Every structure is written in C-alpha cells, then in structure tokens.
Amino acid sequence: FALKALFSLASRQLSVIAGSGGTVAGSGSYSHGSLAAITATPAAGYAFSSWSGEGVTQVNSSSTTVTMIKDLALTANFETATHLLTLSATPAQGGSVVGGGSFAHGQVASISAIPATGYSFTGWQGGMTDENASSTSVSMTSPLSVTATFAPLSRTLVLQSSPPDAGTLTGGGTFDHGNDANVTATPAPGYLFLNWSGEGTLDANASATSVNMTADRNLTAHFQAASHVLAVAASPSEGGYVLGGGTFPHGQSTHISAIASTGYVFFEWNGTGISERNASSTTVEVNATQSIVALFERATPLVTLRSLPSGAGTLTGGGVYPYGSSVDLNASPSWGYAFSHWSATGQADHNQTQLSLTVLRDMTLTAHFLHAETNASNHGFVAEAQSLGSSWRESTWFGRFFVSSGSWIYHSSHGWLYPAGNLQGGGAGIWLWSQSLGWHWTSEDVYPFLYTDTVKFSDPAPDASDETSAVFGWFYYHLSSRDPRLFFNYATSEWVRF
Template structure:
C-alpha cells in the first residue's frame, strides 16, 4: 500500500509477480530421490523415489503430495515444501529341505544381505553329502550360511554309509558272502564244510544265527566274521570172533588210520578181518580208514591136525581124520577073530591099553594098534562106538567063560549116550553096565549129537532171523535186518564168527543167547538262503524227527 500525489490527472498501474517456492526432497536409508528445486506458486512439482537393491519404497512424508504411496508423484507448490521418501529393507523366505537320511534346520524369513546359518544332521548310518540351491556359502559343509538377496530354497542331501564285510573260513571248510553293504542291511553269508568236517559256528559280531550254515550279518559297521569247523570223529568198534581177541576200538578223526590187531587163542589161527575200510584184511595187524563209523571183526579158524591110524596083523582101526586143535579124537581098535587088542603105540593117547580111547589132537598124530592071539579058553568082548566120534567104551578084551565083564560108554563132547546094542547086556540103557561072557560078544555103544537152543533177540530198530534148535557143532547162519532209519551196530553174545557183520554164523556148542544191536540214524539238516532273507533251524537230528 502506498499514496499518490494528485497534482494532475494521473494514471498509475499496479504490477504483480508470481510467487516462487523451493521444494526440498529428502531421502532415508535405502534409496534415492529426485524432484527438488524452485517452483511457481500452484505448480505441481514431480518427485520420484528409487529404492536401493534390497530395499523397497515405503512412502512419502510431507504435505501437498498427490499420492504418498507412489514412488513417482507430484507436490502442489503453494508454499515452500519439504518432503521425504522412506524405504524398508527387503525380507526373504528361506526354505531348508532334507533328503532321505537326515534332518535340517535354519529356515525362516531373513533380511536382504543377511547370512542365516543352516545345518544338516545325518541320521545314524548316513553321511552328509552336500547342499543344493543358490546362495549357499559352502555347499560341502554341513553347517554353513545362505546369502539372502532373494527368496531361497536349499536342500541337504545324504548318502547311506557302506561297510566292508570280510568273511573267513577256518580249516575244514569254506565260506562266502564278503563285500560292501549299506548301513542297516543284512548281508547273507554261507559256510560249506569239507568232506569229513562239521560246521561248528560263526565268530564275529552282528551274526543273526551263529549256529546256522546260512545266515545274515547286520551291517552297522565294518564286520569280520569267521566260519569254524571241526574234524569229524568216528567210532571204531573192533569185535573178536570165536577163537581169539582183537584190539583197536575207539574214536578217531576223519581221514585217520586206526590201528587194529588180532590175537588168536591157542589152537586157532587168524582168518581175516570182516568189515569195510580195512587196509589189509588178511594181516593180523593192520589199519582202518576212518571216514565214517566202522564195525570190524577179527575172524579165526581152529587149527586142524591130521590123525593117522594103522593096525598091525590081527585087527583093524577106525577114527582117523582131521581134528580141531586140542580136541579129543575118539579112536577104536577092533580085533579079528582069534585075536585080542594089545595096545596103542604113539603119543597123546588117553589110555594106550584100551581099544576105545581118546587122542589129544594138539599136533599131527600117527598111531599104531597092535593085537595078539586070544588066550585059549576065553571069550572075546568087542565094543564099538556109533558113531565113532560119539564117544569111547571100556571093557573090551578076552574073558574066561561065563565071567561077567563091566562095560562103560563115555560120550564125547557134544554127544549123549543113547543105549547099548548087542547080546548079554544086563541093562542096555545104562552107560555103566555089565555083560555075561558066555560066548564072544560084539557090542555097540550108541551116541547122538546134542541139540541146543539158539535164542535171538533184537534191540529197538530191527529184526533178526535164524533162531531155532540145532545140533552140536552146527554153524548156524543168523541175519540182522535194520528198520528204515536205523543201522546195525553189532551182535552181543558168545560163539559168533564175526560179531560186526549183520550176516554171520554162531557155533552151536552149547545153548546160545545172541542179541542184534541197532542204533538210530542221525542226519544233517543244512539250510541255505538266497538273497533277501535268512534261515534258522540247522543241526543234526534223529531219524523221524520233525
């Protein structure tokens, strides 16, 4: 406002100028701005905000701003203005994933540029392999960081541990199954025994069934297992047959040679060995190959001696032949008409003065019977034995007319007296009797072989045949037959030729009681498993076991 001096007509003019205002555009952390300057009143000044990397525009502060949330907007300039742009640091999600075999930690939301820690923990039996995904500082380390400059997804991978299995075999067999196996797996192993050996078990840790030929090993570490074996032991039974002794029985390792020896009794000779595996069956001392249970018998035969009889003029003789050692051979001298027996000449004679007597056959013998003329006025008594080997008689000779002569019949071993035949005998049924010598007498003492019962029995597991009643001196055949699942294990009793043979003979010189022995068979049960499983139940079992 002012004044004008009015001293004349005046024209005055008022002039105006448009106001100009300054605009100050400010920025916070995280970005830059533009648009500050001087602007006329009423102008709309353009402003813009540009966030830095990792930041976002949050808004404008100040008056006159057309759109506070827009990074590019205008400001109404009706006065001096100051406006400010604000920015916020970006936040990104971190997803941390785990593959099979472990666990992870570290996921969440993190500011731009931060380095959050991530961790991978393998399960038992697994190892950390590495991280996959962008931004991982060290992908090969289980505990590392991730640079968060955007949303991230990382994964930890794991791999299963692998262990070495060493499978060894002791002496007597072989074993298989070694290799490399994943943690927690069950590796199949198998043992095979050599001939003559038996598997006895596994040593080492992790074996599912230490007694099974085929089993598995838990692979939770490096493992070393060994199959053990033992050499089989077999029983050797050595039986002496009739007439001697035999030694050598016992228990022996597979493949060994067990020594056996036979000793004949006096009057016997060794005849040979019966049974399998004998190295030299005709040798008194030999060996047996022990690759299974064995039964062998030493057999013997009695020595035999030749008895030769001859007669001088005046009679005849009977009773010669071959006889077992130490047996008593009955001999008889028979005078011709007009002669009487005188004596026997030779050794081993029981009674050289008796026409009917015995000879001890412990060697070859040669005997001579001599005779002499019958005295005048006497009658001749001749006594025979029937059969000649059935016994002897006494009383033969020459006697005065009508004299009573005593006669005796003595049966040989295995015989019995059955009666006299002939005339003038007081009691023909008595072995000791008499005869009236009113004339020449020719008498016979009769003998019969004894008979004996052979009783056979069997233990559980078989049957026998051959029992009955048999004459003295018979070699009776007997047979033992095992049932299925059983084996013959020998005879017990006396008089057996070969006690270890299932088919043999018994010498019937007396009553006999003989038993056939049987044993149940045992079998090995071996179980094997293919890949993918294990088995149990191996062992050695009796026949018929379920």
C-alpha cells in the first residue's frame, strides 16, 4: 500500500493599512512567493512618505510590490504635503522678489515685489490674493510659479535757452528711465553756444550730446553774443594802409578807411557787408570773421589846361599821365592876343609859353593872354601923350617914345616895347613886353616902379647882383640910368642891371 503526499502552495495574507492622510490598495491573499502590488494614495494636502513593514521592494515609492513569503502587514505612511513657491521678476533688471520657498499645504505665503531704481511694480502673474499689490499673499495648495512684472519709470527732460531765443533746442520730452536722450543746441544768428548746465549730460561743452535719463532733468543751453574778427589789408601793400580792423560784436557796423600812399589812389573795397565799395571811407557790417581788402592802383593825375580869355590861344600838353611823369606844356596865342603867363593853384606864375612840370596830382593850369591892339596909337597912354612930330610922343609920366605904324613903340630908355590890353587912360596901367624884361606892368600912379613876372639879368653892375634866375615881383627903375639900365629888386634888396 503506497501513500502519496499531496502538497499545494501555501496562501499568504497581506494586510495593507493606510496611515493618516491617505488610502491604500493591495490587501488580500497571495500565493507563497508571489509579488503583490501595493499602492498608497495621499489625500488632499498630504503626500506619501514611505512604507512600513517587510518585503517592500521600494519603500519610498507610493506604488511598488512586496514578495509574499509569509503573511505580512504593511502600513503606508503619509505626511502633510509641502509645495514649492517659485518667484521671478520680469524684466530681470526691473526689481527683485522675496517670499519664495517650500510651504505646507494650505499655508499662506507672504510675497513682496521690490522695484529696482528707475522701475515701478505693475502687478503679479500667478494667482495671488491681490495681483496689484507689491506686497501680498498666496495660499499654497499646490506648487506655484509667480512672476512680478515691472516697467521703467517715465522721465521728463525739459530744455531751455539762456538768454531766451538765443538758440534752437531739440531733444526734450519723455523717456524711459535709464535711456539716453540726444539733445542739440543750435545758436541763432549772432550767438555762439557756450555749454549745458544741469545733471546727466555726457559732454556739457558739446552742442550735440546725450543725457542719461535716470531722473527728471532740467537742462539749460547757454549762449553768448558772437564776436568776429575783422581783418583789413591793402593790395598792393605799398599802395596804402587801412584803418578799422579789430574784433566786433555780431551785426555791428564799423567804420573803415583806406589811405593811399604817395603815387597811388584808392580803387575799391573787396569783401562782404561793405556799404559803399567805391568810397575810401565807408562802413562794414560784421556778421562773421572776415577779411576786407582795400585795392589801390597807381595814380594817373589829370592835367587840365584852360585859356583866359577863352579861345585866346592854343594849349597843348594836357591829359592823363602816370604819377611822377614829366610833362611839357605849350601856349600859342591866337591872332590878336599875346601870351602873358601860366598860373595854377599852389604854383608860381610862369611867363614862358613853354612850361615843364612833374605831375604829382590833378592840376588845372591857366594860360593868360592879353589882347594885342593892331595899332599902338590906339592905346590910352599913347593917345594921351603929347605929339612931338614924326611919330614921336612924350608922356607926362612915361617919358618920350616913338610910335611905329604897327603894334610896337620905341622908348628912349627901355627900347622896343609891345603894349597890350585895350586900356583907356593911364590910371588903369598897362602891360608891356620887351625882349629883356618879358611882360611887366606899370601905370601913371606907380612908374618908375614896375611889376614883372620874369626878369633875366645880363651882365652885373659893379654893385649889382649877377643872378640870372627868374624873379617875380616889384622893381624900381633908376630914371637917370641908360644902357645899362639899373633896377632895384625888392625881392632880393639888390641893384641889378640889364
């Protein structure tokens, strides 16, 4: 008789118990050695912590297995849940946040947003109690990410000019905090930019610069009235010199003068702002630094000739000449006239028909002519003289003389004479011409005193001067002298003869 022992796998009991804060699954009967699946599910506000008991494959996993080699009793442990509160700021440079961290489920976390300089808090994003308050709270029933938002502060830039209206300013307005504002100062005509005053400028001495807007700004652009250098010069340099240069306020009208050197004349001004370009003394308005040049040219004096009386003779030699030129003048009397002398302002009279002079300025010379009678007997002093016969006459004051059939008379003391001027009566005097004396004048009231333009002396008397140069003025004729005749020259206080 054989006996057979029958065996079967033992049944193992698994008891899964939930600690406070959750539920479990997996309790039951399992074959010996089998793996039983167990699960721990935390209740709201709790978190699975661990398994207590033997045989658990992963004690810290809420879902794991257990090897059933014996009856087992397992406990799922739960704990109050903690949630992570993550805080951030946008933009990152806009500020900082405080209050983040781990909190027990249901705990109220206090959070704050602190704006950086130049920024303001604008709100929270993420489910807090008061999204618009920089300091608020949040109930931690789950992990949260909360963002504090910031915005740049608005900064105002005000620009002004000193003095007012001295320039144009650009760049003022409203700007985000920390931005750079570009500003420019453009001076008005007649002004110069000096500098900026106020805080925040990159370069206070530059008319175009930038301002860092980390605060409200008030900037003043300072200007000053412009002054300009007026340089004056002469061209050519030897042509003259110029007065009036210097430094002047913008817009001032100043006087300038051009003074020509000897031999030059002022021509015109070269430059801008000149009121009268062709006037040697004028004004110029100074609106910028500038150079004014006075232009000179070589002088070309004008020699003007005229006849007195008009038409009494033909004159040659007048015209325009280079400065310093030597000019020959000639006077030819017309029919019925005799040349007397040349005259000009500032010049001694000259009784020769030909005259040489150096032209240094504009000159007007007059050739004087005397009307010549065709018959000497028509002259008043001749007609008044007593007739002695055979064309001889004797004047009570002029003495004895012979009247030719033409225009000449022969005087017993003075030789051949040519009377000129249609004079009526001796009181008015008469002009006479002789080879030795040239033109000379006398009258009944002054004779034997004579006035002569030019005297050419011959051989000197023993006690007389031997001068042969031209002499102008009064002479006294020694009535008793003959061949040679003696004259006292009042200009030299000497006796001369010829």
